[in-house]
Amino acid sequence: MPDKIDLRRQNSINSEFLQHHGRFEYPPSPSTPNGIKRFRRQESQNYFAGEYEPEHYADDKQQQPQKLVFFNMDPTKLSHKIADINLAELGRKALSMAEAEMPGVMQLRKVFGPKKILKGVRLAGCLHVTAQTGVMIETLRELGAEIQWSCCNPLSTQDHVAAALVKAGISIYAWKGETMDEKLWCIDQTIFFPDGQPLNAILDDGCNLTKVIHEKYSHLTSVIHGCSEETTAGITKLRILLRDRKLKVPVINVNDSVTKSKFDNYYGCGESLIDGIKRATDVMIGGKVVVLIGYGNVGKGCAKSLSGLGARIIVTEIDPICALQAAMDGYQVTTMAEARKLGQIFVTATGSTGLIRGEHILEMRDMAILCNIGSGQTEIDVVWLKENAVKIENVKPQVDIYHLSNGRAIILPADGRVINLSCAHGNPSLVMSNSFSNQILAQIELFTKRGEYSIGIHTLPKTLDEQVAMAHLEYLGVKLEKITEAQSVYTDTDSDDSSGIALTTQSTSLIETSTSTNQTSFIPSFQTKRLPINPDAVAPDGSLVRTLLTTIGGSMAQFELPPRMTSHAVEHRTVYEIWYFLSGQGEFWRKQNEREEIVIVDADICITIPVGTQFQFRTIGQKSLVAVAITMPPWPGDSEVIPREGIWNASLINIGNSSMKLRHSIYLFMIFVTFLIVKMF
Ligand SMILES: NC(=O)c1ccc[n+]([C@@H]2O[C@H](COP(=O)([O-])OP(=O)(O)OC[C@H]3O[C@@H](n4cnc5c(N)ncnc54)[C@H](O)[C@@H]3O)[C@@H](O)[C@H]2O)c1
Incomplete structure (x- = not known):
């Protein structure tokens, strides 16, 4: 030993x-x-x-x-x-x-x-x-x-x-x-x-x-x-x-x-944490005070299974929403300064560093168990433990007892690494x-789309998530209710048959099914909409947006840049766009890698904006520049946009950081001012 x-x-x-x-x-x-x-x-x-x-x-x-x-x-x-x-x-x-x-x-x-x-x-x-x-x-x-x-x-x-x-x-x-x-x-x-x-x-x-x-x-x-x-x-x-x-x-x-x-973080860790603690320590969990550090996906799943076994749980959190969720789920929520003296088992589940430190460990009860199910070896200060222990006793593979100078001992499974994968077999199949x-x-x-994804961090489309879920429903014998036509109209939701997009041998490609416009296995219900009179929003590039329709593969909207305006230069993280200009005249700048060009755009010009293209545009003359654009897949939200420097000075400042409403008001005010100036001269 x-x-x-x-x-x-x-x-x-x-x-x-x-x-x-x-x-x-x-x-x-x-x-x-x-x-x-x-x-x-x-x-x-x-x-x-x-x-x-x-x-x-x-x-x-x-x-x-x-x-x-x-x-x-x-x-x-x-x-x-x-x-x-x-x-x-x-x-x-x-x-x-x-x-x-x-x-x-x-x-x-x-x-x-x-x-x-x-x-x-x-x-x-x-x-x-x-x-x-x-x-x-x-x-x-x-x-x-x-x-x-x-x-x-x-x-x-x-x-x-x-x-x-x-x-x-x-x-x-x-x-x-x-x-x-x-x-x-x-x-x-x-x-x-x-x-x-x-x-x-x-x-x-x-x-x-x-x-x-x-x-x-x-x-x-x-x-x-x-x-x-x-x-x-x-x-x-x-x-x-x-x-x-x-x-x-x-x-x-x-x-x-x-x-x-x-699923993995919540249900998986919930089960495998218990497995890890049991295999490492054989300790009884019922009745124990467990301090759970972090109440995110992993923390919530762990709390559920620990409390299912009768543990009394104290949560520590830095996020007010997660802290409130923990409180409403019935757990005591407090600081580590208080919890350190009460806990018999500590579980870190944050992905952060230095959650359990020397000052906490010195105040802990004798034979407190310190478990990590979050990230690497950073959550518990194992370096401090090794430097300050008077004796380190290896009780079995992957379980050590650290004897401290205050006469108390601490049990550390897995050398501070994730307990479920180190002391047990990880999350279930x-x-x-x-x-x-x-x-x-x-x-x-x-x-299959190499070269099309820009450098950045992307997520898979929601439809693929649904397909993954579908593939597991059948195995569990779960039957899915189908939305009726009336419900579809009432809730403005597509009445597609979700079972039609499951991972079946019929689907030629999962990816095609979810992100291309060629939706062979998906038939949306009919939708009809007139162009709104007023803009719904201001796009992150600064143009006024009137949203049209959205389907599974893409969305359509009208964009309008008023006279004498220059948009903000932006780049999209994941979506492609095709723009068709209806009226007005302007210049459109696009840059991707080494390729860069400015084209004149006016009625009947159609352009593409692939993922990873920086673009900016401005009006020429007294008329607004108006285009209809298709976004594929549908517009995911403003976090989609990466602000870029561009080649012209944009007409507005701070658009990218303001809230949508504020942006809208500032923008409409500026349009009004521009209108007055144009009238005066
Ligand atoms: N062991 C495994 O099998 C496994 C599986 C999935 C995820 N993980 C890891 O678990 C960790 C948590 O994942 P998640 O999905 O729950 O993340 P999450 O972002 O949903 O939750 C982390 C929570 O920790 C809280 N937190 C951060 N710093 C804190 C602090 N100082 N004190 C108290 N709370 C704090 C955050 O506010 C957040 O609520 C990540 O490192 C993840 O990689 C491990």
Whole structure:
């Protein structure tokens, strides 16, 4: 039983903490374990990514990186690296059981497998190697993708599953109990494929692989058509990259598909938290005071199952709405300063950092259990614990007791990492089928529409979410009510037959069904509308909008820019538009990558605005410039717009930041002033 700190582990903690704060810090060479030194040598002979030279490679002077490499054929590359291939038979049984509970993923395998829709994809994945992930990996391969995989958490790999996947010919680089060095080595192995070609797609959890690509192999981002990210914590990191203008690939945010975050995070974590606590500690939950830090999707699901077992729950929150929800759900809501003395079990579920710190731990009851189900190793200050414990007692794999100088002890499962995946088997197959159906759809979307998604963070359309839900309803024997014609008219809702857009073998392509205007399997009811006399809104570009009709694939509206006005320059994140000008005259500027042009627009001119195009327009002469535009898919809301600099000074200021009503009033006032000026001269 170790009674002093394991240096390797401490290094890995620092790395992950810094990583969370925006950069990777590779552990210094002296602490590199012997096993990895061998890998280092092997890597340094084949590593020439010139932009980056981590400390790992710095001691190998003759092998200094010299040029950017887009092709790296390495005859010594290992085809896989796992714990024990002899576990394959056991792993295959786990995969078969998971398949039976993953109807959405299996349906995608059935629909898209024969089409080999992902043929040409070289996918590098970095996500927990569990049975559910295994089913997704084998499905992606069945769809035609070449795959290399590492694990995002050093403790979550299920070694028997990894063995079964390797036996089936898939390149897995992961084993339970990796050090941080080994985890990074594993990620590195997934960058170049055996034929020397680099990855062209990423499937990530926690932004682990995406950050390595951006910091160490940024020259390869030009060949990557997209990345799909699994979790809240990863999206937070990607948003920081995006904000700092460092993001270089289009991302699909799988986490925010409703069938992911309201299911996996809520129902999945609710069940697997209990599983993790029980396997780690065997503790009775009924009657215990549980302090739940964070009442988002994960927190709410955990509260529900903990209270179902009779726990008495105290919630801490920083978000007033979530705090109010917790209070109305019947829980006590207070601060950590108060809760730290009361809790017997603490659960962090935030995706943030430093939630349980030294000052809290010192005040806790003897044998309090500290669990994390949120992100990485950042939520509990494990570094503080290691530095301040007088003795660390390992009671069983992944469970340590920290004895403190105040005479009390703290139980820490999973070294502060996510308890459900480290001490139990993660979220159950059925709920992961939702999440991974979204992942597969995201990969199909990014590949089949490569070049069409702009660099940014996108979400899948709602219709795909509905299809994922549909695929699981049947398995659960749920029958869906159908909206009547009268209800459709009363609620102004399309009376489509939702069952017609389920993941059936009849649908030629899921993506076509949801986002193209060619809605072969969807027939909306008739709609009729006259152009409104007054504008409904002011568009983020500054033009006056009169909305027309919306259907599943697109929406139509009329735009009007009054005389002598110049719009704001903007770019759309996800929608395409086609504009047809009805009257007036103006100039229209569009820029995409290197291509830039200004065209004269007037009656009967039609133009396109693809995703990722910056555009701005202005009127010429005394008449308003009027156009009808089709937006595909339908306009998702003002967050769709990215303000750009443009080439002309816009007529209004601060449009992008004002509320819609205020903008509208300012705008109408300015039009009035313009009108008076025109009249005066
Ligand atoms: N272990 C798993 O299997 C698993 C599965 C899904 C998600 N996650 C992770 O769980 C975390 C939470 O996910 P989510 O979907 O619930 O996110 P969320 O954004 O819905 O909820 C997080 C909540 O934490 C609260 N919070 C933030 N800082 C806080 C603080 N200092 N004190 C108290 N509350 C605070 C926020 O206000 C928010 O309500 C993320 O890191 C996510 O990646 C883990």
